[in-house]
Amino acid sequence: MSETASHVASGKVREIYALDDERLLLVTSDRISTFDVVLPTEIPDKGRVLTGLSAFWFAQTESIVPNHLIALREDGRSTECRRLEMLPIECVVRGYLAGSGWKDYLATGEVCGHRLPEGLSESERLPEPIFTPATKAQTGHDENIDRAAAVELVGEERFDEAERLTLELYSYVAGRALEHGIILADTKLEFGVDPEGRLVLADEAFTPDSSRFWPADGYEPGTSQPSYDKQFVRDYCETLGWDKTYPGPELPADVVDGTRARYIEAFERLTGVDFAEYLADPASVQA
Numbered sequence: 001m002s003e004t005a006s007h008v009a010s011g012k013v014r015e016i017y018a019l020d021d022e023r024l025l026l027v028t029s030d031r032i033s034t035f036d037v038v039l040p041t042e043i044p045d046k047g048r049v050l051t052g053l054s055a056f057w058f059a060q061t062e063s064i065v066p067n068h069l070i071a072l073r074e075d076g077r078s079t080e081c082r083r084l085e086m087l088p089i090e091c092v093v094r095g096y097l098a099g100s101g102w103k104d105y106l107a108t109g110e111v112c113g114h115r116l117p118e119g120l121s122e123s124e125r126l127p128e129p130i131f132t133p134a135t136k137a138q139t140g141h142d143e144n145i146d147r148a149a150a151v152e153l154v155g156e157e158r159f160d161e162a163e164r165l166t167l168e169l170y171s172y173v174a175g176r177a178l179e180h181g182i183i184l185a186d187t188k189l190e191f192g193v194d195p196e197g198r199l200v201l202a203d204e205a206f207t208p209d210s211s212r213f214w215p216a217d218g219y220e221p222g223t224s225q226p227s228y229d230k231q232f233v234r235d236y237c238e239t240l241g242w243d244k245t246y247p248g249p250e251l252p253a254d255v256v257d258g259t260r261a262r263y264i265e266a267f268e269r270l271t272g273v274d275f276a277e278y279l280a281d282p283a284s285v286q287a
C-alpha cells in the first residue's frame with residue numbers, strides 16, 4: 001500500500017483507503033458475513049476470489065458500462081478505484097424467485113412493485129428479469145423498495161438509467177454463467193456518479209457475495225437451491241440454533257475448507273482461469 005493512503009472506512013468485508021481526492025484503495029479481506037453478521041472466522045483467499053471475479057467481470061462488461069477499476073494490485077486483493085459519489089440504492093436484479101424476493105412474493109404477490117403471475121414456486125425462473133432496488137442500510141438489513149421510493153432517492157432519470165444498465169448487465173452475465181453450468185439467480189450491483197455526471201459500475205460485481213449462483217445441473221424449482229459460497233456456512237449456522245445477531249459463531253475447519261473450495265470453484269468455472277494462475281499473476285483475469 002502507498003504510505004500516503006489514509007484509512008477512510010471499514011465495510012463488512014472491505015477496508016477502504018483514500019489514495020488522493022480522486023482515487024480509493026479497496027482492500028478485500030477474507031472476512032465472511034452471513035445474515036449480515038461478520039463471523040469471527042475468516043475464509044483464506046476469499047478476498048482474492050472476490051477481487052479476481054470482479055476484475056474479470058469489469059473487463060468483460062466494459063463495453064456495456066464504464067467501471068471504477070483503475071488497477072489491480074499484485075496481492076490480488078487490493079484495487080485502485082475511481083472515487084465516486086455512490087447512489088444511495090442497491091441495484092438488485094432477479095431472474096429467479098429466491099430470498100427476500102420469494103418472501104415478498106409470498107406475502108403480497110409482488111416484488112418491489114412488480115406484480116408477478118400467480119402460483120410461482122420458490123426458485124422459479126421469472127417470465128422476465130426484474131429490477132428490485134433496495135435501500136443501503138448503514139447497519140442491519142437492506143429493505144426492498146418500489147420504483148417510487150427509489151426515484152425519491154435518486155431521481156427519475158438516474159433510476160431509469162440504473163435499471164436499464166442493471167438489466168443489461170444481468171442478461172449478459174447470466175448468459176455467460178449458464179454456458180459454464182451456473183445459474184445467476186439474482187445479483188446486487190452498486191453504481192456511482194463520476195465528476196462528469198456519468199453512471200459508473202463500482203464496488204464488487206458478480207461475485208458469490210453479491211450474487212446467488214446455483215449449479216445448473218440439479219436445478220429444480222419448488223424449494224431453495226443449494227448454492228455456491230455461503231450456503232455451506234448458512235447451513236452450518238442453522239444447525240447451531242444461533243439467533244443471527246452479533247456475535248456470530250466460530251466456524252470449524254471442515255466448514256472453512258468446504259466454503260473456500262466453493263468460492264474457488266465458482267471463480268474457476270466463471271473465469272476459466274486457474275486460481276493458482278491468478279495468485280501468480282492477477283492480471284490473468286483481465287486478458
Ligand SMILES: Nc1ncnc2c1ncn2[C@@H]1O[C@H](COP(=O)(O)OP(=O)(O)O)[C@@H](O)[C@H]1O
Binds near residue numbers: 081
Ligand atoms: N468507487 C467507489 N467509490 C466510493 N465508494 C465505493 C466505491 N466502490 C465501492 N464503494 C463503497 O465501499 C464499500 C465497500 O465495502 P464493503 O465491505 O463491501 O461494505 P458493505 O459492508 O457496505 O457491503 C461500500 O460501502 C461501497 O458502497
Ligand SMILES: [Mg+2]
Binds near residue numbers: 011013
Ligand atoms: Mg459490500
